[in-house]
Amino acid sequence: MASKHEEAGLTKEDLLKIYETMMTARRVDERMWLLNRAGKIPFVISCQGQEAAQVGAAYALDNTKDYIAPYYRDLGVVLHFGMTPKDIMLSAFAKAEDPNSGGRQMPGHFGQKKNRILTGSSPVTTQLPHAVGVALAGKMKKQDFITFNTLGEGSSNQGDFHEGLNFAGVHKLPVITMVENNKYAISVPFDRQVASKNVSDRAASYGMPGVTIDGNDPIEVYKHVKEAADRARRGEGPSLIETVSERMTAHSSDDDHRQYRSADELAAQKDKDPILTFGAYLKENGIMDDELEKEINDRIMVIVNEATDYAENAPYAEPEHTLKYVYAEKGGNE
Numbered sequence: 001m002a003s004k005h006e007e008a009g010l011t012k013e014d015l016l017k018i019y020e021t022m023m024t025a026r027r028v029d030e031r032m033w034l035l036n037r038a039g040k041i042p043f044v045i046s047c048q049g050q051e052a053a054q055v056g057a058a059y060a061l062d063n064t065k066d067y068i069a070p071y072y073r074d075l076g077v078v079l080h081f082g083m084t085p086k087d088i089m090l091s092a093f094a095k096a097e098d099p100n101s102g103g104r105q106m107p108g109h110f111g112q113k114k115n116r117i118l119t120g121s122s123p124v125t126t127q128l129p130h131a132v133g134v135a136l137a138g139k140m141k142k143q144d145f146i147t148f149n150t151l152g153e154g155s156s157n158q159g160d161f162h163e164g165l166n167f168a169g170v171h172k173l174p175v176i177t178m179v180e181n182n183k184y185a186i187s188v189p190f191d192r193q194v195a196s197k198n199v200s201d202r203a204a205s206y207g208m209p210g211v212t213i214d215g216n217d218p219i220e221v222y223k224h225v226k227e228a229a230d231r232a233r234r235g236e237g238p239s240l241i242e243t244v245s246e247r248m249t250a251h252s253s254d255d256d257h258r259q260y261r262s263a264d265e266l267a268a269q270k271d272k273d274p275i276l277t278f279g280a281y282l283k284e285n286g287i288m289d290d291e292l293e294k295e296i297n298d299r300i301m302v303i304v305n306e307a308t309d310y311a312e313n314a315p316y317a318e319p320e321h322t323l324k325y326v327y328a329e330k331g332g333n334e
């Protein structure tokens with residue numbers, strides 16, 4: 001009998017790549033918390049608990065031509081699309097060499113023009129109409145790409161969500177929206193935010209398919225995003241996918257989730273940790289043993305250590321660069 005990953009069209013090599021990107025995201029994220037608590041970087045907003053949804057989805061896209069508009073937790077998505085741990089650390093330390101903004105952006109506002117990653121901004125959900133607009137441009141110019149955007153379930157209550165999806169539905173645009181439902185919007189639980197049972201129920205209003213799936217299983221997420229991507233590439237329009245997973249940290253480095261979550265709830269999360277459950281799947285299927293697991297982890301730790309040291313020692317921007325990109329420059333901005 002074919003195993004789950006074979007049915008989804010994934011090889012052992014694919015699974016190891018997915019695992020390695022998930023693990024890289026986790027290790028970079030953990031390092032940023034240590035740096036924050038040591039007073040070296042100002043802010044962290046975590047991907048921890050959402051790596052399976054993020055990397056499973058990104059793996060189903062084409063990272064050589066598709067456009068993505070990620071949200072602030074999507075470290076796993078942007079790593080697969082070509083941002084490096086060094087890029088992430090340069091941004092976290094706000095150093096001049098940060099390739100996205102020269103140290104101007106808030107950490108977690110990912111972006112990279114060369115890899116078609118639209119730069120994020122703080123008002124939640126703004127990335128959705130941006131992604132829909134890029135999809136419209138691609139369709140009008142008959143270009144061969146789709147767009148993918150993500151947001152949290154709390155953000156699906158913003159006007160931008162409804163306006164963007166309705167427009168995408170009306171114009172049958174090649175765009176996939178993935179809601180990463182981690183059950184909280186800061187301290188507000190799901191049932192105090194969303195009136196319907198699932199966020200995906202809302203898809204019907206916008207004339208597109210909507211599904212709610214297990215966000216702790218990267219194979220399941222890959223399968224659904226691949227189906228949605230194939231539909232979009234065939235010209236059959238947009239899709240809404242809701243992944244359900246856990247937010248394994250506080251909302252950000254600036255709050256304490258023990259104020260609004262019980263000790264039992266936090267303890268129960270550990271069994272669902274996608275790094276552990278996917279690691280167990282790889283071992284049960286003879287794809288990874290303890291030795292390979294250690295080898296992968298050691299390789300990642302070297303990269304994370306080098307990225308941290310590099311960014312920590314890199315120079316800040318010169319003060320006179322502060323107003324760069326604020327006013328038009330003679331001869332045009334870079």
Ligand SMILES: Cc1ncc(C[n+]2csc(CCOP(=O)(O)OP(=O)(O)O)c2C)c(N)n1
Pocket residue numbers: 073122123124151152153154155156182184185186247251
């Ligand atoms: C328009 C707007 N309103 C409020 C905020 C403050 N804010 C930042 S993150 C957040 C919660 C978002 O929750 P959710 O969409 O569920 O994503 P999660 O952080 O849980 O992944 C809020 C209210 C904001 N950034 N933008």
